[in-house]
Amino acid sequence: MVQARLPEASVRSELPEDRSLRQSIRYSGRKAFHAKSEIRRLEILEATLRIAARDGLRGIKHRAVAREAGVPLAATTYYFRDIHELISDSFMLFAEKARDNLDSFYDTIHLVLDTIPPQTLCRGGPQRQELASRLSVISTAYLYEQFTQRREQVLAEQVFLMEALRDDRLAGLARTYREAWTAGLRQILQRLDSPFPARDAALLVNVTLGMGYDSLLNGRHVDFSALSETVERVVGLVLGCAGESSP
Missing domain, CATH: 1.10.357.10 (Tetracycline Repressor, domain 2)
Structure with missing residues (x-):
């Protein structure tokens, strides 16, 4: 995101605690070495978020997520070790x-x-x-x-x-x-x-x-x-x- 530039006389300093929060909240997920792989992983996460909103976390299953994302079932287990990692990464x-x-x-x-x-x-x-x-x-x-x-x-x-x-x-x-x-x-x-x-x-x-x-x-x-x-x-x-x- 492009941050708005404030007037020089009133630029606010970012608190050290805020910098650490920015780093801790930043999503990283499992590393993908190709742009196509990164796109697919994000598609899976976005599908997980849609299911969470529609059916709650109990609706998040590998098969349901794969169907929602339009990807092979194996893709969800390839990018995420288990359901909890899928849920936490989507969060x-x-x-x-x-x-x-x-x-x-x-x-x-x-x-x-x-x-x-x-x-x-x-x-x-x-x-x-x-x-x-x-x-x-x-x-x-x-x-x-x-x-x-x-x-x-x-x-x-x-x-x-x-x-x-x-x-x-x-x-x-x-x-x-x-x-x-x-x-x-x-x-x-x-x-x-x-x-x-x-x-x-x-x-x-x-x-x-x-x-x-x-x-x-x-x-x-x-x-x-x-x-x-x-x-x-x-x-x-x-x-x-x-x-x-x-x-």
């Missing part, structure tokens, strides 16, 4: 793609903050409510796109995270995925003068996961107005100006 691929998507969103937020006067970035500063409203509009648009246009990915995320509660082998991947998510939020919240950036980042992740779950329960209809009101309320709380928001 890593999913996490990498989700991280790229989040990075684009985070870059947008940082670019907006680069245009805001320093005093407004401070808690209790002037025009703080206007900043909260602007960030709420951007965040609502992002989440609405996730819940409507990327519904399969949201469902796969829920499937992997729920299975991690029962499978210790997936739990470590789930923790790394979550930490990669919160690391970018902490940087943003630090710029917004949050007194508790780690706690607030965890709060935002929990709320977003809950909203994603609710959107799946409600089928393909997402109430934009309700989503907007929820996001505005949460952003107002984090920025310390919720009392000024409309009820």
Whole structure:
């Protein structure tokens, strides 16, 4: 992914913990020596993600994945030692793609903050409510796109995270995925003068996961107005100006 270039005066430094997270979340998988082999391996992983979203992890079987990917059955056992490796590698691929998507969103937020006067970035500063409203509009648009246009990915995320509660082998991947998510939020919240950036980042992740779950329960209809009101309320709380928001 091409990262947006920030003004020289406001280029943010990447935290050491964030660099390590980027490396740990980066999918590598079994090495392929030919481009055609790499394409086939990715086709298998993408098919695995589709099955996870449609049938849950229990639907992931070598034969089902081969049929979904349109490859010979032997291909799934050639590239992956067992079902667990296939599942964990597909989770890593999913996490990498989700991280790229989040990075684009985070870059947008940082670019907006680069245009805001320093005093407004401070808690209790002037025009703080206007900043909260602007960030709420951007965040609502992002989440609405996730819940409507990327519904399969949201469902796969829920499937992997729920299975991690029962499978210790997936739990470590789930923790790394979550930490990669919160690391970018902490940087943003630090710029917004949050007194508790780690706690607030965890709060935002929990709320977003809950909203994603609710959107799946409600089928393909997402109430934009309700989503907007929820996001505005949460952003107002984090920025310390919720009392000024409309009820």
